[in-house]
Amino acid sequence: MIHLTKMTPKEYQDYLLSAIKDYANDKVKNGTWNAGESFEQAKKVFQELLPQGVATPMHFLYTVKSEDGPIGYTWFFCDNTKEAFIYDIGIFEEFQNKGYGTLTMKLLEQKVKSLGAKKISLHVFGSNQRALHVYQKVGYQITDYNLTKLIE
Structure with missing residues (x-):
């Protein structure tokens, strides 16, 4: 059994460093940013979205835990429009492919x-087929496609 607990400031600091690196890498991998500037760009995005860290209004950061301790994290935004947006969700590598992603999505x-939301949305990078599979498995529908071709 897993559950979500509010992220502590210490857990947030650990999460933040990892999340910034992962986001920067994803943006480079998907051709949006260049590697030399990606970490600083990602850092700026997180500072803008979470200026007060775990205390940022309408942003909800959780640690995903099992009986054995932390197995992942998630972050979503929810305001009074009856819509929520998942900014980030991750299950640590050693716990992947065990159904925890699906369970986390249901807990979310x-x-x-x-919180009164009637709709929940998210973004997934096109290269992240594993996550796309999980999202579709729990009922998420693709609403848009963005396509890119590098011309050399």
Whole structure:
């Protein structure tokens, strides 16, 4: 059994460093940013979105935990428009392919519903087929495609 607990300031600091690196790498991998500037660009995005860290209004950061301790994290935004947006979700590598991603998505739905939201959305990088599979498995529908071709 897993559950979501509010991220502590210490957990947030650990999460933040990892999340910035991962986001920067994803942006480079998907051709949006160049490697030399990606970390600083990602850092700026996180500073703008979470200026008060775990205390940023309408942003909800959780650690995903099992009986054995932390197995992942998630971050979503929810305001009074009845819509929520998942900014980040991750299950640590050693816990992947065990159904925890699917369970986390279901727990997220419960949290969002308890806040009054009627819709939950997210973005997934095109190269992240594993995550796309999980999202579609729990009922998410593709609403847009962005396509890119590098011309050399």
